[in-house]
Amino acid sequence: MNANASGFHSDDPLHIPCSPNFPLAAKIAIGAIGGLFIIAIVIFIILLRKEKQKMKEFFRKNGGPIIEKVNRIKLFKKEELEPILKTSNLIGQGGFAVKKPKVDVKLADQFANEVIIQPRCCLEVDVPILVYEYVSNGSLDEVLHDSNRVPLDLGIRLKITAQSASGLAYMHSQITTPILHGDVKPANILLDEDFVPKIFDFGTSRMITIEEDYTSTIIGLYTSKSDVYSFGVVLLELITRKKVLDPDINDLLGNSYDPYAKKKGVIELVDPEISAEGTIEVFHSLAEIIVQCLNLDADLRTEMADVEEHLQFLSK
Numbered sequence: 557m558n559a560n561a562s563g564f565h566s567d568d569p570l571h572i573p574c575s576p577n578f579p580l581a582a583k584i585a586i587g588a589i590g591g592l593f594i595i596a597i598v599i600f601i602i603l604l605r606k607e608k609q610k611m612k613e614f615f616r617k618n619g620g621p622i623i624e625k626v627n628r629i630k631l632f633k634k635e636e637l638e639p640i641l642k643t644s645n646l647i648g649q650g651g652f653a654v655k656k657p658k659v660d661v662k663l664a665d666q667f668a669n670e671v672i673i674q675p676r677c678c679l680e681v682d683v684p685i686l687v688y689e690y691v692s693n694g695s696l697d698e699v700l701h702d703s704n705r706v707p708l709d710l711g712i713r714l715k716i717t718a719q720s721a722s723g724l725a726y727m728h729s730q731i732t733t734p735i736l737h738g739d740v741k742p743a744n745i746l747l748d749e750d751f752v753p754k755i756f757d758f759g760t761s762r763m764i765t766i767e768e769d770y771t772s773t774i775i776g777l778y779t780s781k782s783d784v785y786s787f788g789v790v791l792l793e794l795i796t797r798k799k800v801l802d803p804d805i806n807d808l809l810g811n812s813y814d815p816y817a818k819k820k821g822v823i824e825l826v827d828p829e830i831s832a833e834g835t836i837e838v839f840h841s842l843a844e845i846i847v848q849c850l851n852l853d854a855d856l857r858t859e860m861a862d863v864e865e866h867l868q869f870l871s872k
Contacts, residue, residue: 611634611680611681612680614679614680614681614682615679615680618679618684619679620679620680629676629677630676630677630687631677631678631679632676632677632678632685632687633678633680634678634680634681636678637678637685637687676688676689688754688756689748689754691746691747691748691749691754692748692749693706693746693747693748693749693751694746694747695742695743695744695745695746695747695756696716696742696743696745696746696747696753696790696794697741697742697743697745699747700742700793700794700797701742701797701799705797707829708751708829708830709829709830709833710830710833710834710838711833711871712751713794713795713830714867714870714871715751715752715871716745716747716751716753716794717790717791717794717867717871718864718867718868718870718871719752719753720745720753720755720787720790721787721860721863721864721867721868722864722868723753723755724737724740724755724783724787724860724864725859725860725861725863725864728780728783728859728860728861729780729859729860729861734780736778736779736780736782736783737755737757737783737786738778738782738783739757739786740755740783740786740787740790741786741789741790742790742793742794744756744757745790779854780859780860781854781855781857782854783860784849784857784858784859784860784863785849785850785854785857787849787860787863788845788846788848788849788850789809789849789850791842791845791846791849792805792808792822792846792850793805795822795826795827795830795839795842795846796822796825796826796827797827797829798825804821804825805825807821808821808822808825808850809850815847815851818843818846818847818850819840819843819844819846819847820843822842822843822846822847823839823840823843826839838870841866841870842870845858845863845866845867848862848863849863
């Protein structure tokens with residue numbers, strides 16, 4: 557055998573087995589590659605440990621040890637949300653969507669409020685993430701005003717208003733520390749496949765810039781009566797199917813202190829799709845609720861609990 561041609565050699569082929577004939581440079585290269593591979597594994601393990609330590613610190617900083625003791629709150633691990641986070645807050649598998657709040661320490665109260673309302677979150681990140689149940693019908697704003705508008709009969713509209721009012725009334729008066737919404741509008745009322753409303757973005761009243769279209773006539777400290785006014789505007793949009801910026805709606809929201817004129821104006825603007833479904837008494841009652849919600853004198857404005865009671869009666 558030609559030892560050099562075969563790539564093996566032996567000083568004594570009869571007694572000593574042949575060994576590979578590798579050049580020194582090849583041995584050095586293989587050793588270097590092996591060394592780099594080992595170093596890469598070590599670095600990966602170190603980075604993984606650091607990431608886990610960082611997640612533990614975020615979890616502790618975001619109140620995880622306390623929140624995890626609350627049975628009704630579901631805590632997601634960061635790795636469970638990775639597929640969603642990589643798709644710009646789109647819907648992930650399992651029917652969940654995420655909301656990543658802006659990085660602002662002033663929003664701590666807002667996040668705490670939203671966790672009470674929406675008890676799913678991830679605390680293993682710098683800024684806590686809220687995890688929402690996916691609602692297939694989108695927002696009330698989309699349902700009412702998109703080009704492909706979804707048909708809504710009077711019964712569905714009454715159910716949406718009654719259940720939305722119920723959620724707001726609960727937060728205003730049925731928990732130990734009342735929570736205001738601060739930005740009640742159709743875009744923040746989400747609808748599932750059965751048109752059951754889910755109120756979105758709760759607890760923002762303390763920190764956010766409130767959309768002026770829904771609170772433009774409210775002056776001074778934001779209170780529960782401010783939510784009532786905004787809900788009145790939502791109710792008005794729902795039964796007229798007109799946007800708040802529509803001239804007819806703007807006229808009703810103007811500085812008119814004549815309740816009779818406002819009530820008459822509301823009835824005249826009722827959506828033709830539902831005008832033939834209900835009795836005149838139903839529309840008069842809805843108009844009366846709207847006028848009470850839109851009273852420019854906050855002290856005379858109705859309470860959310862009263863709005864809920866009247867709407868629940870109408871929706872039966």
